[in-house]
Amino acid sequence: TETHMPKDKGLDHTLKLLDEGYRFVTNRSNKFESRVFETRLLGEKTICMVGEKEAELFYDNAKFSRKDASPDRIQKTLFGEGGVQGLDGEEHHHRKEMFMSLMTKEKLQEISSILREEWEQEMKSHSTGEVQLYQAAKYVLTRSALRWTGTPHEEEDIPEWAEQLSYMFEAAGSVGWNHWQARQYRFMAEERIAGLTERIRNGNVEIDKDSPAYQFAMHRDLNGELLDEQTVAVEILNLLRPIVAIAVYIDFLLLAMHDYPEEVKKLESADDMHRFIQEVRRFYPFFPVAPARVKADFTWNGYTFNEGTLTLLDLYGTNHDPDIWNKPEQFQPERFQGWKESPFNFIPQGGGEFDIGHRCAGEWMTMDVLKTTLDFFVNHLSFAFTEQDLSYEMDDFPPITKSGVMVRDIQFK
Numbered sequence: 001t002e003t004h005m006p007k008d009k010g011l012d013h014t015l016k017l018l019d020e021g022y023r024f025v026t027n028r029s030n031k032f033e034s035r036v037f038e039t040r041l042l043g044e045k046t047i048c049m050v051g052e053k054e055a056e057l058f059y060d061n062a063k064f065s066r067k068d069a070s071p072d073r074i075q076k077t078l079f080g081e082g083g084v085q086g087l088d089g090e091e092h093h094h095r096k097e098m099f100m101s102l103m104t105k106e107k108l109q110e111i112s113s114i115l116r117e118e119w120e121q122e123m124k125s126h127s128t129g130e131v132q133l134y135q136a137a138k139y140v141l142t143r144s145a146l147r148w149t150g151t152p153h154e155e156e157d158i159p160e161w162a163e164q165l166s167y168m169f170e171a172a173g174s175v176g177w178n179h180w181q182a183r184q185y186r187f188m189a190e191e192r193i194a195g196l197t198e199r200i201r202n203g204n205v206e207i208d209k210d211s212p213a214y215q216f217a218m219h220r221d222l223n224g225e226l227l228d229e230q231t232v233a234v235e236i237l238n239l240l241r242p243i244v245a246i247a248v249y250i251d252f253l254l255l256a257m258h259d260y261p262e263e264v265k266k267l268e269s270a271d272d273m274h275r276f277i278q279e280v281r282r283f284y285p286f287f288p289v290a291p292a293r294v295k296a297d298f299t300w301n302g303y304t305f306n307e308g309t310l311t312l313l314d315l316y317g318t319n320h321d322p323d324i325w326n327k328p329e330q331f332q333p334e335r336f337q338g339w340k341e342s343p344f345n346f347i348p349q350g351g352g353e354f355d356i357g358h359r360c361a362g363e364w365m366t367m368d369v370l371k372t373t374l375d376f377f378v379n380h381l382s383f384a385f386t387e388q389d390l391s392y393e394m395d396d397f398p399p400i401t402k403s404g405v406m407v408r409d410i411q412f413k
């Protein structure tokens, strides 16, 4: 039997989305008592979904496609054009393999040890006075990302790299001048990396053959062809940019250390650390929704999905779904003790499979970077938080604390 999907009344709800931010989908899902509903966003009919079963549906490749799913203005800033995010089927699988082949135990250990060195260097340079850790994290991650990918760089260019890479995610949701600045920065960064790709291919640069930059430059598509230089640049930026974006989680990691000192006291084993960073990724808002389009008409639970309809899966809402989580609005790392994870019930970086689905290629790396950072701040450094405004907004993207976490009296243990 067919039922009508609940529908948001009115012409367009984009302003409500901007106002309600991470709570937009949940607010309506609660009001309609339905985990699936229809609304209009940016002038387009849009289906929103939240929950575990809904995530399972969303990640069914037979039902949804990624082609033309993200808005043009997001592609021009955050993702770039022609990258893995917008591919489907075999082409996607093959390109995704290029990313996943980098996520070996060895390569992950490598970024952790680079990161550890960079944190030490950075914090030594702030042994007196106050330091804003969000900003420091962006520098540390920019250096780590360039080193790990093998992208040649000079130390004096680090501020410029950091600025360009962070603008791509910091200004992704903005309009006006910031949006145009982000496009400009993406253009500049793509040019620079396309040039590097050309030099790699001509053998005009000294670069480790195991490095991600070299691997991507020499990657062959399904037809055995090299990717065009612009696409290589987009994909190398799909490594550099999100590595720097882990600064947003580091900001929240430090906020959690400030707000829940009793949880910090419990941190002894590697498992404790693991549960703490998992709860940071669940509890705090970051990536709001994943977008896809209905591949061909189908019916699910009585609701009709029409071909081409834009569909958003609420990642934040699913991580706060009371059907999955006990007391979701409380920060409780111990909830992950004995936790039965499915590919669809804990999805801060998307759900489903890594290889044939669009789940974040960098999820393991993000977890390792957070663990290394937590270990560094808990076990190797002592510091004091200054008086500051640590609030953040549920309608900001990305949501960063007002002060960016200021600390002083830094000492190495």
Ligand code: HEM
Pocket (backbone or CB within 6 Å): 084, 085, 086, 096, 099, 238, 239, 240, 242, 243, 245, 246, 247, 249, 286, 287, 290, 291, 315, 348, 349, 350, 351, 357, 358, 359, 360, 361, 362, 363, 365, 366
């Ligand atoms: C995809 C979140 C870090 C590389 C995604 C998706 C989300 C996400 C939500 C899309 C899932 C979907 O469309 O179904 C995050 C968050 C991060 C992070 C919150 C924390 C900073 C990283 C890192 C890397 C990375 C460190 C690389 C080193 C990618 C790539 C994709 C992706 C390549 C596209 C995968 C595909 O389309 O198949 N990420 N990510 N991400 N992420 Fe991440």
